[in-house]
Amino acid sequence: MKKLYLKKGRDESVRRFHPWIFSGAVAQVVGNPAEGDLVAVYSAEGEYLAAGHWQIGSIAVRILSFAGDPTAPSFWEDALAAAFEARKAVGLTESAATNCYRLVHGEGDGLPGLIIDYYDGVCVLQAHSVGMFRAKAQICEALKKVYGDRLKAVYDKSSGTAPFKAGLELVDGYLWQAPGFEVGETSVLENGHKFLVNWTEGQKTGFFLDQRENRALVERYARGRNVLNLFCYTGGFSVYALGGGAVHVDSVDSSAKAMAMVDRNIALNGFKPDQHTSYTADAIEFLANIEDGKYDLIIVDPPAFAKHRGALKNALRAYQRLNARAIEKVAPGGFVFTFSCSQVVDKEDFALAVFSAAAQTGRRVRIMDRFCQPADHAVGIYHPEGEYLKGLLLYVE
Ligand code: SAH
Numbered sequence: 001m002k003k004l005y006l007k008k009g010r011d012e013s014v015r016r017f018h019p020w021i022f023s024g025a026v027a028q029v030v031g032n033p034a035e036g037d038l039v040a041v042y043s044a045e046g047e048y049l050a051a052g053h054w055q056i057g058s059i060a061v062r063i064l065s066f067a068g069d070p071t072a073p074s075f076w077e078d079a080l081a082a083a084f085e086a087r088k089a090v091g092l093t094e095s096a097a098t099n100c101y102r103l104v105h106g107e108g109d110g111l112p113g114l115i116i117d118y119y120d121g122v123c124v125l126q127a128h129s130v131g132m133f134r135a136k137a138q139i140c141e142a143l144k145k146v147y148g149d150r151l152k153a154v155y156d157k158s159s160g161t162a163p164f165k166a167g168l169e170l171v172d173g174y175l176w177q178a179p180g181f182e183v184g185e186t187s188v189l190e191n192g193h194k195f196l197v198n199w200t201e202g203q204k205t206g207f208f209l210d211q212r213e214n215r216a217l218v219e220r221y222a223r224g225r226n227v228l229n230l231f232c233y234t235g236g237f238s239v240y241a242l243g244g245g246a247v248h249v250d251s252v253d254s255s256a257k258a259m260a261m262v263d264r265n266i267a268l269n270g271f272k273p274d275q276h277t278s279y280t281a282d283a284i285e286f287l288a289n290i291e292d293g294k295y296d297l298i299i300v301d302p303p304a305f306a307k308h309r310g311a312l313k314n315a316l317r318a319y320q321r322l323n324a325r326a327i328e329k330v331a332p333g334g335f336v337f338t339f340s341c342s343q344v345v346d347k348e349d350f351a352l353a354v355f356s357a358a359a360q361t362g363r364r365v366r367i368m369d370r371f372c373q374p375a376d377h378a379v380g381i382y383h384p385e386g387e388y389l390k391g392l393l394l395y396v397e
Contacts, residue, residue: 001040001051001071002031004061008044014063015049017382019112021061035165036130038070053113053131062112062129076135076142080116083109084146090375100188100197101376102209108378108386114139115161117205119197120188121152124205125175126161133162133170140175153177155199172200187268191216193239194268196261203233203258210389211236211301213374214337217393218299219244221335228252228295230283230326231302235262237337241297242271250295252279252286287325296334298326301391304342312344316353319345323357327365330396339371339391347372347390354392369393 006014010025021041033039033054039061041050051070052063064070064079072078083104087093092101103123104116113129116139123143127133140154154177159170174183185198190212199206218227218237222244229238232251241249251262259280266276279286283302300322306315319340326336340350347370358365371391373379379386 001038002029002033002054003042004029004033004039004054005042005046006044006049011043011047011049014041014066017066017380019052019063019107019110019380019383020059021052021063023058023060026060036134038064038131053129055129055131062131064111076138077145079109079111080104080139080142080146083111083116086378087376092376097192098190098212100190100195100207100209101212103376105377106386107383108380110380115205116143117207117209119186119199119206121147121150121178122186122199123147123151123154124199125154125156125158126205127156127158128161128163130163130165130168133158133168136175144176151176151178152181153183157199157205190236191219191240193243195234195236195239195265196268197234198261201257202261203255208233208236210341210373210377211339214339214371214391215240217369217371218297218337221393222246222297225297225335226295226331227297227299228287228290229299230287231300232262233258235265237299237301238262238276239265239269239271241299242266242275243269246275246297249276250279251276252281252283254280254282256280284322284325287322287329290329292329293331295329296331298330298334298336300326300336300338301341302339305340306342306344309344312349315342315345316349319350319353320357320360323354324360327358327363327394327396328361332397334396335368336394336396337371337391338394339389341389343385343388345390346387350390351392354394358394364397366395366397367392368395 005028007027037054039054050063050066052061099120103118113132115126117124154175157172159172197206219240222241227241227246227249229251232253238249238251259278305318306312373389
C-alpha cells in the first residue's frame with residue numbers, strides 16, 4: 001500500500017472515525033498512487049490510522065478500514081457479511097412480506113462510495129468512486145459468499161454514478177448470473193405489496209427502497225380518501241394507498257417509462273382500473289391546475305432540488321412554492337405527505353420551507369409526524385452527512 005501522511009493536528013477527525021480525509025489535511029503522499037488505489041494513512045508523527053481509496057478531488061481518501069487491513073483476503077466478505085447482519089437484525093433478510101432492501105449504504109456501512117440494493121436475489125451495485133468501481137469483481141465474489149444459493153445475479157449500474165475517468169470502462173452489465181437466470185426485470189415484495197423492478201431501464205437501481213416505511217404510513221392513513229401521488233415514479237405510494245382503502249388514486253410523473261410501470265404495478269396488485277388514473281405530466285403544473293379540495297391526501301416526493309450547496313437557496317424556494325400549492329389545494333381535514341431527498345437541505349431547512357409555505361396559504365396546519373430514511377439506509381454515527389431523506393406529515397384544517 002502507498003502511504004500518506006497528514007498535517008500535524010489533522011488526525012483528529014480520523015480518530016473520531018470520520019470516513020473522509022480532505023486534501024487540505026494531507027502533508028505528503030509517498031509513491032504516487034493512482035486514483036482508486038488503496039493508501040495507508042499516517043499521522044504527522046508516523047502513527048498508522050486507517051486505510052482507504054485514494055481520490056483526486058477535495059476528498060483525498062475515503063476510508064475503508066480504521067484498524068483492519070483492506071487488503072486481507074476476507075475483507076470484502078467480512079464487510080458485506082456485517083452489512084447483511086445489520087439488515088438481519090432489523091428483520092429485513094428473512095421477512096415473508098419484504099424481499100428487497102438496501103444491503104450497503106456507503107459511509108453508513110463503512111464502505112464509502114458503494115451502494116448495493118437487493119431485489120429478491122438480484123444485487124444491483126452502484127460505485128460512486130473509482131476505488132469502488134475497481135473493486136467490483138471482489139465485491140461480486142463476496143456477494144456470492146454472503147448470499148450463497150439465494151443469489152441470482154449481480155448487476156453493475158455504475159455508469160451514471162462512478163466519476164468518469166480515462167481508462168474506466170463505464171458500461172453497465174451483469175457481473176455474474178446464476179444458471180438459468182433470466183435477465184430483465186423481477187417482481188419484488190415490499191410489506192406484502194408487489195412491485196416490478198427493472199434495474200437496467202429504471203431510475204437509480206430500479207426502485208426507491210428508501211420510502212418503504214413512509215409508504216406504510218400512507219397505507220395507514222389512506223382509508224376513504226381521494227389520493228394524489230405526485231412524483232410517483234413506479235407507483236410505490238399509490239399501491240399502498242389503494243391497499244389501505246383509498247377511494248381513488250391519481251398518480252403523476254413526468255417519466256412515461258415510469259408511468260407505464262405504475263399501470264402494471266396497479267394491475268399486479270389486483271386493483272381495478274377504475275380505482276386509479278395515471279398522468280404523464282409535470283407534477284408542478286398538474287398541481288397548479290387542479291380544483292381546490294379535490295384530494296384529501298396528497299403525496300409530494302420530488303427529486304432532489306439541490307444536488308450541491310450552491311443550489312441550496314433556490315431549492316428551498318422551490319420546496320416552499322411546491323408545498324404552498326399542495327397545502328392550498330388539499331381538502332379541509334386532509335393530509336399532505338411531503339418529502340425532500342436533497343442531502344444539503346437538512347431537516348430544519350426543510351421544516352422552515354414548509355412552515356413558510358403554510359404561512360403563505362394562511363391555513364391552519366399541524367405537523368402530525370416526521371419522517372426519515374429507513375434502517376437499511378443507515379447513517380454512520382460518525383458521518384451525519386449520510387442523512388438525506390426527510391419528510392413531514394401535515395394535517396390541514
Ligand atoms: N415517490 C417515488 C420516488 C420519487 S423519485 C417512489 O416512491 O418510488 C422522483 C420522481 O420525480 C422520478 O420518478 C422522476 O421521474 C419524477 N420527476 C422529476 N421531475 C418531475 C416533474 N417536474 N414532474 C413530475 N415528475 C417529475
